Structures are given as C-alpha cells and as structure tokens.
Amino acid sequence: MPELPEVEVTRRGFADRIAGARIESVRIGKPLRWALMVVPQALVGRRVREVRRRGKYLLIDLDRGLLLLHLGMSGSLRFDIHLPEPGVHDHFDLVTDLGTLRLNDPRRFGAVVYVDDEEAPWALKLLGGLGMEPLGDAFDLDAFHAGLKKRRTAIKQVLLAGDVVVGVGNIYASEALFMAGIRPTLSATRISKPRAAKLHAAVREILARAVEKGGSTLRDFSNVDGQNGYFQLEATVYGRAGEPCRVCGTPIRQLKQGQRSTYYCPHCQKS
DNA sequence: ACGGGAGCCTGGAAGC
C-alpha cells in the first residue's frame, strides 16, 4: 500500500479541508495494530488544528493532544461530508462538522493512536527512532553517508529500516537503487561518498516525482476522494522479474531480502 | 547494538 508519496498525497488531500473542524463523534470498527489509546468519547468537542506527516505517519494535531495514524500495508483514508455506511474494512471514522475522515484497512496493519503530545511514551516509541525526512532541506548528504557507514546490512534493507532515512518503501527502494546504479545486496557501510550522493539524489527524485504524480505507482492506492490510482509512474525494475532492463535489456532479477522481494538489473547495478 | 526471522491480517492470483 502506501509508501511516503502515497501518505503525503493522502495528507494533502484532506489537510486543508479538515483544519478547524470540530470532532462530533468517533466510530471504531475492528481492532487495528494497537488499541486506540483514548476513550473515543474524550475526543468529542476537540478541534483539528493541522495535519502533518512524519515518515509514513500522519499526525493530526488537535487543540489538545494528537492522533497518530498509520496506513500499514493496505490502509487508505477518505474524507467527505457524506460517506456511505461503513463496510467491513472501515475501522475508524472521525466524524467532524466539516466531514468524516474514514480509515479503510483490510489487513489491519495500520494504526490509530492518541497521545497527549509528541513526548508521550507512545509517540516516542513510534516516532522516536525515525531517520531523516527525504524531502526538504533536512536530508543532508553528509549525515546520510555517515548513517550508511554505520550499517553492515545490505543497502536495500537499510533503506527500508527507516532509521537513516524514512519513507522509502519496498517499491521505491528497488527503484532508487536502480537509479543510483547500486546493487541492493551491497553492504551499506561499503558505499563510497560519491555513490551515496547518487543514492541521496535518487531517493529524493523518485519520491518527489511520485508525490507530484499523485502517488499512483501502487495498483490499489486510492486518494481521499476515493479515486483510484492509475499507473502514472512506470516501475523501472519493481515487479519486472525476467523482463528486459529499460536501459540495457538484461533480464531483471528478483531476490528476497528479509522476506521482501527486491528487483534489480545485474548489469546496471554494481556491487 | 545489530542483524535475522517470525508474526500480525486479509484478499487476490496462481497452481493443482
């Protein structure tokens, strides 16, 4: 489901529309990843200030406290004045005077957690270990290279881990490594400064482009208006095992790293 | 402290 671009596109789709809204009721469906850390009734009457994003988390600031929202593997949000009756996979409705925010998540790897502030234990636990934001000025090349130097694991898994840089999911990790010409299995600590610079630029470019295009790389991603993503971005390597590399024609290879599929071109990507 | 693997859920596609 969603990697950083999809989460950011989701955020942009309702942030301005929900700002200033008064919460009128909360409906809970099946349990998500963790219990909602608040009695739903306690949210009634509070107002939404703004919606921010940190990594793949959405932070809904209220006039008191905030909601941390994660879409997991299969989550999506909708926001509208009128929504149909909740279905079996609609597990959270935040009903406000400006519209209802609804989380649909078939696999229920997503989460909705309430905390008093960002220093609360749950906030620290969920957000505390996150790495640099890849979009914006805080994504510093020297810090990125230094972060990679400390890790002996394969670079693909370091990207996914999110403690050096956040937001790069399984699709964009393969794509960024292809763009940077780096073999996914290469130990992160062995990446030179020039190659780290290439990867740094690739991560930025891939994610920024995906945000611009509306996060439509994923086949079942739908935005907050319920519109389905149609492929505007074509994957260069992801999901293309056996097909010719778009640059050199060599068949794309697939392997497993930490139970996740990785795709790469054995000719274009060097160890 | 790090790295590897199991586990959390459900639905769709592929295989027999």
Place this chain on the structure above:
DNA sequence: TGCTTCCAGGCTCCCG
C-alpha cells in the same frame, strides 16, 4: 469448480 499455496506497498518483537 474447489482447495491449497503464495504473494502483497509495513512494522514490531523476540532471539542470538
């Protein structure tokens, strides 16, 4: 057609 197996965009937790 029906059953079984595999696979999926994320992340935590437990173990060595």
